Amino acid sequence: MKRLHIRNARLRGREAQADILVEQGRITQIADQLTQPCDQVLDAEGGLVVPAFLDPHIHLDKVNVSDVTGPNRSGTLKEAIALLWEKKRSYTVEDIVARGEDVVRRAVANGTLGMRSHVDVDTIGGLTPLEGVLELRERYRSAIDLQIVAFPQEGIQKDPGCAELMRQAMERGADVVGGMPANEASPADSLAHVKYCFDLAEQFNAEIDMHIDETDDPFYRTLEMVADEAMARNFAPGRVTAGHTCALAAYDDHYASYVIDKVKEAGIQVITNPATNLMLQGREDRQPIRRGITRVKQLLEAGVNVSFGQDCIKDTFYPYGSADMLQVANLLAHAAQMSLPGEIERVLDMITTGANQILKLPGYGVEPGCRADLVILSVSSAAEAIRLAPPRRWVIRNGEVIAWNKVEQALFL
Template identity: 40%
Template sequence: MFDLVLRRATLPDGRVGVDIGIRDGRIAAVEPTLAGEAGAEIDATGRLVTPPFVDAHFHMDSTLSYGIPRVNRSGTLLEGIALWGELKPQLVQDAIIERALAYCDWAVARGLLAIRSHVDICDPRLLAVESLLEVKKRVAPYLDLQLVAFPQDGVLRSPGAEDLLKLALDMGVDVVGGIPHFERTMADGAASVRLLCEIAAERGLLVDMHCDETDDPLSRHVETLAYETQRLGMQGRVTGSHLTSMHSMDNYYVSKLIPLMAEAELGVVSNPLINIVIQGRHDTYPKRRGMTRVPELMAAGLTVALGHDCVMDPWYPLGSGDMLEVAHMGLHVAQMTGYDGMVACFKAVTEAPAKLLHLDGYGLEVGCNADLVVLQAADPVEAIRNRAARLFVLRRGQVISRCAPVEAELSLPGRPERVGFTMPVARS
């Protein structure tokens, strides 16, 4: 007896006609033509069923704050940081919570059920920390929210930031963050990496550091991050986010750097939507787009995820919580339009970020949590191409969001009445 059976699913690995049996919130069976009674059934009709989307890099304390107190006129990273500094004194807890919960509603509707959010700890009130800890508790029944203690103004540059970071961790923040390229000197940046990794190692925590988010090819803090990971025995527990300076580095240095990163088992998060609009701002033409070397890092065996980073905040005026939009932009900028590359970009918003977040029970194997998304697509490539509708979103075997298939009605002589943006059947 199953609580629910998903019939005739197509899985991301290419298997078709698969039934998924769910019992007590977990996947109990995955096989063709599953026998046994079910309390309820959903017919996937050959559509793609996948574990939920995962965003490995986001800023929920600032989300949906666009235009408060003003907009970022230059579109640069530094004006965004300055604008956030203007906004921080005006923040109130209820507003942060309300905006974050609204974004989590968007996320659920998009099949995004796990988010790692950086939270600024450089406000002595730790207002954002308190707010997002409350949000984490409220959304726990339907969304996994992992928080990173992020010293936005620099852990060494901002007075008292080290103590505030430790206090945030004591309050229940999950991961140690940093921003070495924003420290006053290269030496201070390297020192901040060492300090923050030691704090994480002492506490047994993961690390996720904004690293080298700059066009400067001499910003090489990821090398220090790889070294400290090795020195402290933290392989597989450390992530470098952004790494946009790698876009501008010479190839000889990168030929040394990537093997060091692989040796340290660093995770990588690239944020294509934000990286390509914030980087290259000092260029005329040719204009650098700034996204890190995603295909080369994947080819070296590193776990590479694509993150959303921002939605309607001081750094980015757009976004809607759609990780398929992130994958869509990522594969274009990285020129990963071969079939294998497109599938890898789908994994970069599902399996890869789940690995970086160390999510328990994620996947489509028997025993995994029954957290599933039914997409209006036949395979991962079509899902990215159409930014496919999320027909059903399940959390622990319960439907928590649904929508109707997206179709257009046509009034054209001799043509079909409806179109769903799928490939026509070829006829010889």
């Protein structure tokens, strides 16, 4: 494996530019100036070098599906789910791989080398979505770390047979137990859903990552259920993730604070998905229109780890998306009003070190001993990275350049 020398790098938290030496796929030295002979030298020219971006919440089985389902005419979550039913019945592994690899390749070119994908498990599509994303994971194993969540979007109590399919999905290679307890017929069924997911996670020694209260209705309260169950079972902190948690933003402040305290005590991590939820939530509001995303700042202030994901790309839920986590970072910064210097730095943390608290990829970071999964940007600060979403000059995986981007511009003024 090549010895790689990255010159004139700007590193977060370090005033002077630095050189980075990579050997056998790992960072071995960081110093003001290095002179060892190397197989390859990259001059960052003062550009920011960060660990590879991570997307902790996406649905690779659904990406690009709007090409065949047609548009979501109401723009609602309910219609988005219904539109998928017919397509799911006719899914093939080949179709899922073809749609998904378009997104994986875009993600890698944009510096995202770790993903967690939720995959539908239900009696409509069976395990075909899982088989497709398992094939995608194997095909791109050398380029990206892909974790798979078994996701019962249609409910478990509402979808007889789903519980057994969830168990089979874990046996066939899913990494994480998913859930969507709000999509049940009653609070009692939601609680049964939560308990089943914890039972399954304990059986497979797996983590849990559920879609929680993806609604602007304040009467959906499964986040508290999940926190209570995690504490009752002494589930280790950091092994339960709650995605979306949109209803948390609709709660009155007193109840929201009460639930956030429980989330912190239970060690639950939160993923917000600003693109999709800004689009789906609050659609029937008159002014003022709710933002649709969770209480990001309040969660952070309480000491809860918060990250964010792309979630959807060109599917029935969301017609946009380009698998660029810096684009999503810009959106999150606006939606959560994170504009102060420390908040800007925190936004970049949320798709690097913060996201890795959820994915737990070994050897992640920009320190000696870390795996050399790096992105070299053409800007020198977190603020400029989020503002401009600049080309990723080089994307490095295990010390090897796997993508480079160059944009030429000419102004005739």
